[in-house]
Amino acid sequence: MLSRRDFLKLVVKGAVLGNFYQLIAPSLAQAVAAGEVKKLPVVMIETGTCTGDSISLDNIWTPTFSDILSNIADWRYDWSMNQAQGNAAYRILQETYEKMPNEYILIVQGSMIQRDEGHYNHVAYDKGKLITGLELVRRTGLKAKYVVAIGSCATYGGPVSGYPNPSKATGVQNILPERKVINISGCPAHPDWIMGTLLHLALYGEPELEKFGRPKLFYGETVHNQCPRRRDYDQGIFATDIGQKECLFRVGCKGPVTYADCPIRRWNDRFNWPIGCNTPCIGCTEPGFPDLMSPFTVHSPDIPFPGGTKASTNSIGLGVLGLTSVAIVGHIATSLYKGRIQKNLLKSSVKGKHRFAVKKVKTFHQYRVKKE
Amino acid sequence: MTILEKKTIFPVTRIHNPMLLEAWLEDGEIKDAFISDTLYRGFEQILLGRSAMDMPYYTQRICGICSSAHAITASLAVEQALGMYVPPNGLLVRNLILASDFIQNHIRHLYLYTMPDYFRGPDIAPFIPHSESDLRLSSKENTLMTEHYFRSLEVSRAAHAAFAVFGGKAPHGHGIVPGGASMEVDADRVNRYRGYLMEIMSFIDDVVLPDVTLIKERYPEYVNLGKGVGNYMSVGGFPSPEGSTLFPQGVILQGKRESFNEKQVTEDVTSAWYKPHGPLHPMEEDTVPDHNQSKGYTWVKSPRYRGQPVEVGPLARAIIAKEEVIGLGALARTWARSLELKKIAETALKWLNRLEPGSETYDGRKGQDSGVGIGLHEAMRGTLGHWISVKNGRVDHYQIITPSAVNFGARDETGTRSVGETSLLGLKIKSEDLKEAGRVIRSFDPCFSCSVHIIDGEKLHALNIQV
Ligand code: SF4
Ligand code: SF4
Numbered sequence: 001m002l003s004r005r006d007f008l009k010l011v012v013k014g015a016v017l018g019n020f021y022q023l024i025a026p027s028l029a030q031a032v033a034a035g036e037v038k039k040l041p042v043v044m045i046e047t048g049t050c051t052g053d054s055i056s057l058d059n060i061w062t063p064t065f066s067d068i069l070s071n072i073a074d075w076r077y078d079w080s081m082n083q084a085q086g087n088a089a090y091r092i093l094q095e096t097y098e099k100m101p102n103e104y105i106l107i108v109q110g111s112m113i114q115r116d117e118g119h120y121n122h123v124a125y126d127k128g129k130l131i132t133g134l135e136l137v138r139r140t141g142l143k144a145k146y147v148v149a150i151g152s153c154a155t156y157g158g159p160v161s162g163y164p165n166p167s168k169a170t171g172v173q174n175i176l177p178e179r180k181v182i183n184i185s186g187c188p189a190h191p192d193w194i195m196g197t198l199l200h201l202a203l204y205g206e207p208e209l210e211k212f213g214r215p216k217l218f219y220g221e222t223v224h225n226q227c228p229r230r231r232d233y234d235q236g237i238f239a240t241d242i243g244q245k246e247c248l249f250r251v252g253c254k255g256p257v258t259y260a261d262c263p264i265r266r267w268n269d270r271f272n273w274p275i276g277c278n279t280p281c282i283g284c285t286e287p288g289f290p291d292l293m294s295p296f297t298v299h300s301p302d303i304p305f306p307g308g309t310k311a312s313t314n315s316i317g318l319g320v321l322g323l324t325s326v327a328i329v330g331h332i333a334t335s336l337y338k339g340r341i342q343k344n345l346l347k348s349s350v351k352g353k354h355r356f357a358v359k360k361v362k363t364f365h366q367y368r369v370k371k372e
Numbered sequence: 373m374t375i376l377e378k379k380t381i382f383p384v385t386r387i388h389n390p391m392l393l394e395a396w397l398e399d400g401e402i403k404d405a406f407i408s409d410t411l412y413r414g415f416e417q418i419l420l421g422r423s424a425m426d427m428p429y430y431t432q433r434i435c436g437i438c439s440s441a442h443a444i445t446a447s448l449a450v451e452q453a454l455g456m457y458v459p460p461n462g463l464l465v466r467n468l469i470l471a472s473d474f475i476q477n478h479i480r481h482l483y484l485y486t487m488p489d490y491f492r493g494p495d496i497a498p499f500i501p502h503s504e505s506d507l508r509l510s511s512k513e514n515t516l517m518t519e520h521y522f523r524s525l526e527v528s529r530a531a532h533a534a535f536a537v538f539g540g541k542a543p544h545g546h547g548i549v550p551g552g553a554s555m556e557v558d559a560d561r562v563n564r565y566r567g568y569l570m571e572i573m574s575f576i577d578d579v580v581l582p583d584v585t586l587i588k589e590r591y592p593e594y595v596n597l598g599k600g601v602g603n604y605m606s607v608g609g610f611p612s613p614e615g616s617t618l619f620p621q622g623v624i625l626q627g628k629r630e631s632f633n634e635k636q637v638t639e640d641v642t643s644a645w646y647k648p649h650g651p652l653h654p655m656e657e658d659t660v661p662d663h664n665q666s667k668g669y670t671w672v673k674s675p676r677y678r679g680q681p682v683e684v685g686p687l688a689r690a691i692i693a694k695e696e697v698i699g700l701g702a703l704a705r706t707w708a709r710s711l712e713l714k715k716i717a718e719t720a721l722k723w724l725n726r727l728e729p730g731s732e733t734y735d736g737r738k739g740q741d742s743g744v745g746i747g748l749h750e751a752m753r754g755t756l757g758h759w760i761s762v763k764n765g766r767v768d769h770y771q772i773i774t775p776s777a778v779n780f781g782a783r784d785e786t787g788t789r790s791v792g793e794t795s796l797l798g799l800k801i802k803s804e805d806l807k808e809a810g811r812v813i814r815s816f817d818p819c820f821s822c823s824v825h826i827i828d829g830e831k832l833h834a835l836n837i838q839v
Contacts, residue, residue, distance in 0.1 A: 048413050051388045052436025052543045058480070059529045059542070066522035074497050079385045081498040083488045085810050086381035088501055113411070116663055122410035123390055125382040130410070159418070159433035166414030166661065187544055188436060243554045243734040267541035269533035271564060277540030277547050278554045282429060284544075290430065295423035297549070 001036055002027040004204045011196055011217050015265040020192045021060055024199055029071045031203065040202050041104040043077040043096050043140065047133035048121055048160045048169055049110025052188040053151040054080050060191035061269055068195065072202075076104070090124050097140045105201060106144035107194075108137055111153040111160045111169035120167050134175060141176045146201050149173070150194050152187040156212075156287040159187065163291050171287075173213060182206065183213040187284035192265060193218045212287050214259070223255035223281050226263040242297060243278045252297045254283030376403055381806050382410075384813060386485040388437055389820035391780075395809060397801060402809065405789075405796040407780050408670040409820040412645070416659040419770040424450050424762045425550055431758065431772070432544045435819060437480070440473040440539065441751030442758075443548035449747030449758040450550040455739020460613035462552025462733040464723045467610050467618075468565065469539045469547055471720040475572055476531035476542075477752040478686075478713040481817045482580060483524035486706055489811045490587050491517040505803035508590040520579050527575045534568035537561050552734035557727045566724055573717050576710075584710045588703045595699035595707075597799065598812030600791040601681050602700075604688035605778075607632055607757065609750035610719070613726075618719055619750045622692040625680060634746060636678045637757065639773065641665075643782035644673050650785065651676060654759040654771035655744070672820075674781035674790065675773045683791040684754025684778045685816060686712045701795075702815035709817070741765045751775055753817045776819045792816060 002010075007024065014020025031037045044054075058065050069075055077093040084092070096104050110133070113121035118132030125131065141147045149172040152158030161169035173181040182201075184193050197215050200207045207215040224230065232238070232247035239246040247253070258281055266273040274281055283293035290296075376396040384391040390411050396404040415434050422430065427446040432439040444466055451458065458466070491509050493499030509517065532542040538555045539545030547555050555561070588595060608621035621632045638651035645668035647660040662668075674681075682688075687708040690697050695711070698704050742765075747758040754775030761769040780792040789797075792813065801808050 046389065048411060049389070050433055050436040050439075052433070052439065055436045055480075055532075055543050058484075058525060059532050061529065064522070064529070065525050069498070070494075070496060076497045078498050079383045079390075080388065081484065082385045083493050083499045084501050084503055084805065085383065085385040085807075086805055088503070088805055089383060089385050092497075092501070111413075113413070115412075119663065120412040120661070121390075122392070123383070125380060125392070130382075159430065160413045160415075162418040162430075163421075164417065166417045167412055169413070187433065241734075241736045242549060243552075243556075243736070268536035269530075271533065272536045272540050272555075274540045274546040277538075277545075278556070279540060279546040279549070282546075290433075294426055294430075296426045296429050298423055298425065 001031050001203065007200065007203065008217055012264075015192070015261060018061065018266075018270040020265075021195060024196070025067060025072060028199055028202055032071065037202050038103075039071075040073040040198060041096065041100060042073050042075050042107060042198070043093055043104055044075075044107040044109060045077075045093075045123065045133070045136055045140065046079060047108065047110035047123060047137065047154070048113045048167060049151065049153055051080060051109070053109045053154075053194070054078070056188035057150075057191050057194055059268055060195055073198070087125070090126065093124070093140070094126070097143045101143040102145050104144055105146045105148060105198065106137075106140050107148050107150055108141075108154045108172050109150050111157050111167075112137065112172055112175045113160075114168040114170060114175075115166070137172060138175060141172070142179070146182060146206070147172065147176060147179065148182045148184060148194075148197060148201075150184045150189045152185055152284055152289055155183040155185040155214075156289070159290050180206075181213060182209065182215065185212075185214060185219070185285040185287075186260065187289065190218075190260075190262070190265060190267065210259070214285075218261055219259040219285065221259065221261065223258045223260055223262055223275070226261065227255055227275060228263065229275060239278075242280070245278065248275060248278070248280040251280055252282075252295060253280035254286070254293050255281040258283040258286050260285040379801075379806055381809070384810060386488060386814060387818045387820065388435070391813070391818060391820050393806070393809060393813065395796065395801075395806060400801050402796050402799045402801060405793045405809075406669055407790070407792050407813075409672045409780070411820065412661055412671045414659070414661065416770050416772060419767050422767050424454065424760065424765055424767055427758075427760065427767065427770075428548050428550065429544075429546070434772070434774075436543045437477050437819060438473065438752045439543040440470045440535065440545055440548060441749065441756055443545065444470055445747040445749045445751070445756045445758045446760075447548055447550045447747065448749060449745040449760040450762070451745065452747070453743040453745030453760055453762045454550070454741065455743065456551045456737065457735050458552045459732045459735055461557060461728055461731050462735070463611060463613055464727055465538050465553035465555060465557065465733050466548050467723050468720055469535055469545060469553070470610070471716050471723070472531045472534040472565075472568075473542070474716050474752055475713060475720075476528045476535065477817075478709050479524050479528040479531065479572075479575075479580070481752075482584070482706065482710060482713075483521050485817070486814055487517060487521060487583070487587070489807065489814060490591060493521070494518050503803070503805055503807055505805070505807055509586075513586065517583065520583060523575070523579065527572055530568045530571050534565050534572075537565045537568075549734065551736045552732075554734055556733060557729045557731070559729055562724055562727055562729070566721070569717060569720055569724070573714075573721075576714050576717060580710050580713065584707055588698070588707060591703060594701060594703040594811060596701040596704065597808075598702040598795045598815060599700045600683040601794050602626060603677070603680055603682040603791075604691045605632065605677055605682040605684050605755055606689045606692040606750055607748040607755045618716075619689050620693050623677060623682065624691065625678065625682070634748065634757075637675065637773065638679070639673045639675050639771075640784045641673050641782070642785040643667050644670055646673065651679065654757065654773060655761070655769070657771060659771070668782075670782045672777050672781050674784040675778045676784060681781070681784075681788060681791050681794070682778065684775050685709075688754065689750060702812045705815040753819055754778060774819075776816075779816050780818055780820075792818065
């Protein structure tokens, strides 16, 4: 079996060469054949989602999703793929959590809809009773070996939890406080991020996670630090509109505060990616996406420095280079983390009569409407 | 007096997002049906107050399988509201992004969602347990179909790679923006797109069309089982720089053809969980969820054209375009979808040849920063409309009508059923799991992630229908 160190190397190599899955899958298939590990029993529950993460996973390159289904994973419940429907489909899920506790991986796709105790999102029908997404994720989550949240919505609430969050959506970790949730964020999550994490779980158990519960092997570095336009940024050469070839910071790029390996891994056969398409990174992998990251395509507001001076984002990089840019990035990052600029951005992104009074709450989305 | 027997399927699998079907049967025949979407997310409220320029990106998140259709429709609405112009090259690039997304969607729908209703998959999850009733393919044909199922995954994946050539990534691409497309055109990209397209086109000719023909020969009655209401609509789509469109616009009401008039579109919420209001035009209506609304049974509103339910989707588009159709039922929809797939791939090749490397694809100038705009475009499963009002660059009003809402909306104030609910009436059920109904429902390619919005806890609307 592949050592864990080699596995980690292949994650990077596969990103560069574009054959990540092909490099890693054979050793898992071998390990499965040799009886060293079991075919991964997986159940996927869709809650408040657009199904984009399923579609993204179908897009996994070399060889294909079919290989995963035949050799690697026992893809038991996934309502967008099950041949059975209704009760017959639900029974698979029920059997898995009743008869295989601590063996299966639960994948959740979609936000946890909490409004009206979850009744704004029913997902199953059991003995004449409708079951909410909230309830089913707790029921299956407490018995799973691993809980993996995929996509922006399941990890931190995502677009559905955007202000004023009418369905009271939140991430899975918030409703399963008693156990660890592995977060594969992204809108949608890159198929390599999902499959890479599942393969790691099968072969070596839990990967190393960063502070927001994401595997460091994919989310260990910012988009900005690996971006091919970084030289422009350092020299103060900025695009003035989308569609241009220079650094996109002034048209709203959130690369400096977004952790993901998109610049090296790229998307869909690895030919292109959002910044390669001359548009800003919109920070889709970060907690607080979308509110913290919006407006997506508008120049970020001026940044107040500790000590009272304001650095206009126009002058970033100009001459001062290194230090200033490091300071600014550091500053945005801590402010985001502490929710300081979230309030500002909320004020600037939600204007006029639609601006509600906000109060601070302790979740990834730190501000909520005071009364509805 | 007969008491009808109630059967519930939940979840109806192999569609996007939760759908609950409640069918009322008498002697094995469906006499009435209620279709319910059991998820509310509230996008229309979330969009308010945000930057209008962000709308193509934000609204894509409504749906993961037709993301670019929302991007285009939102862009059209914003462009109209702010007086923006799209250069011809940009128009073609946007068509190419959407075309590849149509291709991906149609292939995935045909193989991953429709075919498993007619063949027996391999003995691995997620095909087991099999749905054994009414399987008519020989074991050789089954094996072949299984192979094609898996190949379809690779081909639809290639279609999404084509999407990303000009769209950055898929789903939820970045390339479609108000004012055009953000990606420049060069020979490398054109060739790359063409490469994927060639692979896709041979798959369509060699695999998809023969497979659909085989299924229609083995299940001939489904060509006409599951008819809609006889009304069809298309708002048109895929504009060329000269102003013509690949999909024509039009409406057929009770057999009579008329031109489409946006003012005739209304939504009604009598039986959906919203604060009640009569039929309203999208520019006037609001979206205020009210889960205790006593008549409600779904989160989908009831869109109507001149007060009537209309069918939208590939079959409707074929009828409006006066193309050949083989019937009006479930497999006729599948057939129309596969022919449309071919048509779009072929047209994409023409658009590709018309691209001008180096000439502009995007124009960011705005005429004003406030205004109203209507975006109308055909999406994969039918008519999509975005209605926007912008004030000082911010969204002041936003309403969306999605194809699945048009096909599967709630009953309206007159109690009239949607196209989807009507299509199930009279269907004879022999299988335990209501497979027959599943076949008909899936032929529409329903997607409930976009149609928005159920059922009150235990009180699965306890209508005691007696005839
Ligand atoms: S700001 Fe954005 S475009 Fe500029 S270098 Fe950083 S990640 Fe790249
Ligand atoms: S570049 Fe940014 S917005 Fe784009 S996919 Fe990566 S993290 Fe998300």
